[in-house]
Amino acid sequence: MLEIDVKKKLRDFDLELNIKISRGEILMLVGENGCGKTTLLNMIAGLIEPDEGTIALDGRPLFDSSIEIDIAPERRRIGYVFQSYALFPHMSVYENVAFGLRTRNLSRREIELLVRDHLTDTGLWEIRNARAMKISGGQKQRVALARALIIEPDILLLDEPLSSLDIRKQAEMRKDLREKLRSYGVPSIMVTHDLRDVACIGDRACLMERGKIVEAGRAEGVMSWASIHAEIDGEDRGSLII
């Protein structure tokens, strides 16, 4: 289980969150731009330090301000799919997916076998030699996911992984993504603006506003949340998609 209880003073508001996610559970984070969703993912990944609190996985602290534990990002075993995918532009698809294995000093043979498995599984083997910046949006998304999953992470973080795809591709990818996340059985957090993602992919959903969770519940019930409807009917119509 992933347990998060953190506080951080941001420029416009204080972020205060207390979340628990079981193994295999997919938590969807919804909220307007700048409410602290990506900051939370970065805190879990160790890229941003909370002011105080704890982040623990199966009782093992990743961050604990009271005993000054702050595990470095490279030692947290976290699979992170960034909003922009952050594929290394100077590397091929193969090298991008192999990157996390190379940092672990695996042998060339082991790396080749694992990368081949993952790329074949995701239908990317044919384009393994293509530069990461030359492939389509859908392919980039699959490479980013393969790169995050190949290191067998203990936690999966996905920051709007479908937002840069066209609508048809998004529908196709939702099913794929849900199956992939399900099969890995680790706690997953996915940030999205699209309530169709919440309904199709998530088990549970949280609505964030100015650094706090204002609604939480089953993903399929998300449409009944009054605050989301207020937001959709109000000025910020563009921020959430139904």
Added chain:
Amino acid sequence: MRDIALKAGIALVICLTMAFIALPIASLFLKSSPDAVLRSMNDPAVKDALRLSITTSTLTTLIVILMGTPVAYVNARFSYFGKEMVDSLIDLPVIMPPAVAGIALLMAFGRMGIVGQHLNTFGLSIAFTTLAVIMAQVFVSSPFYIRQARTSFEDVDLSFENAARTLGATRIYAFFHVTLPIAMNGLISGAIMAFARSLGEFGATIMFAGNFQGRTQTMPLAIYTTMQGDLDVALCLALILVAISFLIIALVKNLTHRMYKNVRN
């Protein structure tokens, strides 16, 4: 009618500007005969100056890269107390007249200088040696590399480094395998600019290192010296520098184009 007049006016200004820059360069070629240039290539002053300039400028560029890369990266990525001052100090040699740079180096590392007098007690002397040429070149050319390197590092999206970290890379591994290769075109372009500035350095070198053939007489100094005696030798040296300058501009343009293409992607 007004539109045509405006266009003609702009065209005239462009032509005059181009002529002003191109005419002196063209004159170098027009005033020198190929025979005289080829004959001058064998002049010991030309050979010595060419060898010394290439050697010192190459060493200077290596030193600037080694010293400047960490400084540029830290200034691109982190905030710290006194950063503004460090930035201003880095830029200072660009604005400072080369003669001032020369006398400043002399006051610091000359025989009676603040550091030099202590080195002198150990029998070490820097001023008027080849080392002084390199130091003068490092002083004036380092801002060209550091400024370009900083911009190149700033252009590398932080998410690449973050992605590398979450994939198991330490800061150092992420720097060498992700940040550095992505910023490479910009760094090479900065290094070429620093090399070019070193090659053309005159004022600080003559003040701090003197003008001794084979030891401190670089190509610009040799042009200055030989033009008082044999103009053909001076023209030969000038033409070599013009050719190198053209090559450098072509290289920098090509790399800058590739760098912005990468950034856009």
